[in-house]
Amino acid sequence: MKKVLNTVLIAAFMLLGLNSAFSQAKKPTIMILPSDVWCNTNGYMIEYDNQGTKVKVSDYKKAFQENADLLLVISKINGLMADRGFPLKNAESVLKSLASESAEDAMLTSKEGAGVSESPIDKLKKSAKADIIMQLTWTVNTTGPKKSVTFNLQGLDSYTDKQIATAAGTGAPSFSAELPVLLEEAVLAHLDNFNNSLQTHFNDMFENGREIIVRIKKFDSWENDLETDYEGKELSAQIEDWMAKNTVKGRFSTTDATADMMLFEQVRIPLYDETGKAIDARGFCKGLQNHLKNPPYGIVNKLMMKGLGQATIVLGGK
């Protein structure tokens, strides 16, 4: 009991620090989801035939509706985080909201009989989103009459695909404890480790800027490409120059570059712009968007975002 209390207190201090640090900057949203391995082990997968290839994806909705243990673990973590002023998005509620929003959009009609405009890409984006996904896995080990729980909690940045926090381990074996009790103990035992690594990630973010991903693409109707020369330099090089000038300490990596696309990873952007306004990937890329719109380029382009940490600029159209 004392151990549990200590754990809770440590976690509270961690999160209080984390919360005050985020009082100005844009807060990343966090959501817990069961991992693919857990879903597969527990039979919560949907199998599709994708033009000859069998594809399995997690059926989160079914898992939330049918697995009481999952609900217990998520609610425990949600509760502990919320107590410390850092509420998480509840995936189950998000799924329900998405379903009702989809139904409302289908029914929404103007007085003139017009429906809501929704492009395929809009529809594709209608999924549960968070800046950080807490991926949850646990397995129950049985050794004779003893039971123990191996618990793994991974914090994944949705945009950079990096694991930014982790907590994993196996609890003490027990003769008598029920599975929910073992799971509860595992959550309490691992949450402070997880928050430690999360805090490290946020500290790094304040020091070196938010890490984002920027993609440059082109519409096939645009006659130019990223190899087109502007003032004696290829457009891709011009974009790289702008990135070097505008990122924190000039830090970014050009992962891919062809005539039709560019991919920038590990792009470090400031948390605030020069006016002191908190910015995210979209705010940062607006600068590049305007830069490309203006002379000598004069390129009409479209800016699309995905949460705080991913933005795509498509050249040659709106």
Add this chain to the structure above:
Amino acid sequence: MKKLNIVLLLIFVMSISFSQAQTAGKMSDKGRLALAVWVPDQIENMPVIAKKNLENKLMQIVTANGMGGDAMNSRFIITANVMVTTKDITATAPPMQAYTLDVTLYIGDGFEGKSFSSYTTTCKGVGENETKAYNAALKAIKTSDPNYQSFIEKGKTKIIEYYNAQCDIIIKEAKTLAGQNKFDEAIWKLTAVPDVCTECWNKCMAVVPAIFQQKIDFECKTKLLEANNLWNAGQSWDAAQSAGAILATIDPKSACFNESKALSDKIAKRIKEVDKREWDFKYDKEIGLERDMIKAYRDVGVAYGNGQPQNVTYKSFW
């Protein structure tokens, strides 16, 4: 003088509006051609609901472009083939399916499996399952797309060419059918020729009256024999009523009409002798009247066509 001018002006205005009404009321060539809508079963994994949706779209395209969508003669069809060019399944919550479909529309001879014209359009759709994704993609097909005009125009021209080339064969087949006492089918075959194929239509209409006469003569003999049998079997009031019901449907233009009259007189005389009452027999007034014979021929054809089982087998165009 002034009044006269006003009257003349009114007459002039009315004559213009009358001539415009005549033009507007005249059915276009295409309006007198009809296509059957057919979506084959072998389209790649297409859900049943989506198939119905596609059939509905085809019907809308046909009618929006001024052609009949309910074919009396189902030889000529509008059909579609759907190729899935891309299919993606996202591992999101909920999982999304994104499709790119190439929908190729065809107009052609369904019996021969011969395409007259085709038009391909690409559409994209996203949904939480295969059916929703297909429906979203098919919803994007704009039935008002002006490109359908030339596609349908080309198909229409080929249909007219077909009738003009096959006219003698159609007439020969109809005469053969009439020789086998299949008068309704023969008339259906001849009246199914659209009146837009003027040359062929005139040739067919010249043959129909003779076959129609054969039909009513044949029916008259059959009905007379049946009425005679009924009367001879009973020689009572009830038998008279049954025989009368059959005699009433005999066309006055048929060759044996006088014989049927003789029988009805015989029945009336005998009833008076035996039953001591007047037999009130009347021919169907509608049958004996002078009427629009072309409409009468067409009605025979339509009745035959509607009575046929809807299990026509088409050959695929691809």
